[in-house]
Amino acid sequence: MATEKELSQFLKDVEKRAFKRALYHVRDEEAALDIVQDSMLKLSHHYGDKPPAELPMLFQRILSNCTLDWFRRQKTRNAVFSRMSDFEPEGDDGMDFDLLESYAGNGDEQTVQSAEEHTQRLQTLQSIEKEVQELPARQREAFLMRYWEEMDVAETAAAMGCSEGSVKTHCFRAIQTLSKALKAKGIQL
Known part of the structure; x- marks a missing residue:
């Protein structure tokens, strides 16, 4: 309890x-x-x-x-x-993107980044975030639960109300889609 x-x-x-x-x-x-x-x-x-x-x-x-x-x-x-809602995303208000903290660094690194490196890293993070947003809803949900929330396959399946096989398929497809999209932009992780 x-x-x-x-x-x-x-x-x-x-x-x-x-x-x-x-x-x-x-x-x-x-x-x-x-x-x-x-x-x-x-x-x-x-x-x-x-x-x-x-x-x-x-x-x-x-x-x-x-x-x-x-x-x-x-x-x-x-x-x-009988009208459509506006689903356009609003601007980023400077909020942290926890999924990518490990890539962005946690702020207490020993080395100091140059302004160019910092800008390039921020642009990469924005590209990754945009590509995650573009994933189909179920793929995005499975991907975020598995790799952001660090839930295992069984927990993700229970939370999504689907089979473990479906979770694995959604995650595989999400990773494939993200990999292709980021590679096309010249981003290698």
Whole structure:
């Protein structure tokens, strides 16, 4: 059973990655914040008494469901008002992109980067982030859970509500697509 302190620490640890994941899907900062907040409230209210080890998988599933609910509401709203929503991504407000922290460096490196190296690294990170956003939704979801959230195949399958084989297929295709797109841009990781 998770204590209030453990639950609070878990939510604090996951909030930035959850926001980025929601933002990838909905491409609207305010909606992404609402989705993450709703997910956190649902986890706290319905599953706050679960063991701490179960919280990551439960939260990922709740976040996925809240994101799908948002899309359903958008679809209904669009049908009622018969107009398309604007899904254009907003600019980057300088937020960290945790998925790529290891590539970007953690800030306490012994060597000092030149301005050119730093700019090149930032441009590479932006290219990678853009390519991740362009992945099909299920591939992006599987990729982010497996390689960003560091969930294993079984946990990812449970969170996504699909088979382990589907998770492996989605991840393989995502990696293939990202590799080809980045190679075409001259980016070697």
